[in-house]
Amino acid sequence: MTLKPIKTIAKLQSGAPVTIAAIGDSLTCGWMARKGYLDFLKEMLRGKYPDSRFSIIASGVPGDTTDFGLYRVDTDVLHQAPDCVFIQYAINDAGYGFTVAQFRNNIQGIIDKIRKAGDADIVLVTSGHIGDHGENHFAEEYYELAREIGVNFVRFTESSPPNVSLEKNHLTISMVDTLSGKTILLEPDLLVLSAAFLPSKNKPLSHLLKVPLDQNGFFLEAHAKLRPVDFATEGIFLCGAAQWPKSINESVAQATGAAARGARLLAAKKVKFAAICAVLNQDLCMGCGACEMICPFSAIKVRRTESGQKAMVSPSDCKGCGTCGASCPQKAIEMRHFTDTQILKQIYSISEDLFERAV
Ligand code: SF4
Numbered sequence: 257m258t259l260k261p262i263k264t265i266a267k268l269q270s271g272a273p274v275t276i277a278a279i280g281d282s283l284t285c286g287w288m289a290r291k292g293y294l295d296f297l298k299e300m301l302r303g304k305y306p307d308s309r310f311s312i313i314a315s316g317v318p319g320d321t322t323d324f325g326l327y328r329v330d331t332d333v334l335h336q337a338p339d340c341v342f343i344q345y346a347i348n349d350a351g352y353g354f355t356v357a358q359f360r361n362n363i364q365g366i367i368d369k370i371r372k373a374g375d376a377d378i379v380l381v382t383s384g385h386i387g388d389h390g391e392n393h394f395a396e397e398y399y400e401l402a403r404e405i406g407v408n409f410v411r412f413t414e415s416s417p418p419n420v421s422l423e424k425n426h427l428t429i430s431m432v433d434t435l436s437g438k439t440i441l442l443e444p445d446l447l448v449l450s451a452a453f454l455p456s457k458n459k460p461l462s463h464l465l466k467v468p469l470d471q472n473g474f475f476l477e478a479h480a481k482l483r484p485v486d487f488a489t490e491g492i493f494l495c496g497a498a499q500w501p502k503s504i505n506e507s508v509a510q511a512t513g514a515a516a517r518g519a520r521l522l523a524a525k526k527v528k529f530a531a532i533c534a535v536l537n538q539d540l541c542m543g544c545g546a547c548e549m550i551c552p553f554s555a556i557k558v559r560r561t562e563s564g565q566k567a568m569v570s571p572s573d574c575k576g577c578g579t580c581g582a583s584c585p586q587k588a589i590e591m592r593h594f595t596d597t598q599i600l601k602q603i604y605s606i607s608e609d610l611f612e613r614a615v
């Protein structure tokens with residue numbers, strides 16, 4: 257494998273015919289995208305080597321993995337006698353649960369077959385999210401594999417992104433490496449950008465279900481460690497990339513967890529409510545609706561009754577947060593086990609204690 261396809265570049269410069277074959281998955285065949293990376297490669301080569309005669313054979317198959325690639329490289333690539341082979345795999349292997357060892361062996365097998373068949377240059381195009389989230393542990397393994405086979409990574413800060421310039425078909429990238437503190441200048445043939453993973457327009461659904469979004473617009477779970485597939489609102493669960501950019505592996509595992517949480521509720525004959533819950537005295541309520549408006553869990557509704565507009569609490573939705581009690585002008589709402597009398601007595605008791613200690 258070469259980091260730069262030197263022989264192919266020499267042929268392109270000389271005007272000799274060049275055959276480039278690319279094997280991989282949907283990123284190689286350009287599935288569901290206006291342009292695949294090979295379209296950009298073609299444009300770049302046309303611009304950079306206007307007198308060259310090259311053809312690009314895209315042998316990408318959506319959802320393909322390296323074990324099929326190992327089989328397909330004979331039939332789809334090598335019989336074309338290519339001068340250069342682009343290999344692009346990673347995401348589907350990760351999704352199907354291939355171990356790093358399996359991935360490495362298959363990639364090595366594809367490389368061995370190409371080398372055995374001739375002297376084609378080999379360009380390894382890796383794809384995959386190299387994240388630092390704790391649950392992306394397998395990404396770390398792919399990162400290490402990529403490092404082992406010669407892929408270089410340069411880390412930069414958001415406040416100092418790479419500076420890209422294109423002058424007279426000459427591409428340069430400069431950036432400050434956060435580890436060495438030095439400015440690095442690159443003159444690549446091609447710049448391939450990895451598209452950002454953005455959340456859907458989640459606001460309407462989040463308002464409808466009364467579930468929160470994080471600062472980036474992804475859905476926010478009740479507790480990252482203790483309730484990772486639950487929302488604070490009972491009976492609503494989340495999984496997959498609605499929560500944050502996630503691999504197929506993680507999404508499937510989390511979906512299994514969310515389904516189990518939902519099944520637990522559906523299978524139960526009785527559901528116990530939390531003991532701490534808002535208790536409403538309808539004789540005091542004047543139906544102003546302040547509690548309904550302020551409840552973050554939509555657990556109170558004001559309804560028409562024989563004695564006028566009155567608020568009603570749904571104990572299954574109530575979280576006992578106490579917000580409604582604090583906002584009721586009639587003092588018609590108290591929390592069970594945290595009544596005003598109980599809380600005030602605690603406060604007086606602490607105050608008395610502090611007063612006694614002070615004197
Ligand atoms: S805030 Fe108090 S008075 Fe107003 S509707 Fe709610 S319970 Fe009734």
Ligand code: SF4
Pocket residue numbers: 533534550551552553554555556569573574575576577578579580581
């Ligand atoms: S205690 Fe909190 S969750 Fe329960 S009804 Fe009042 S505001 Fe809503």
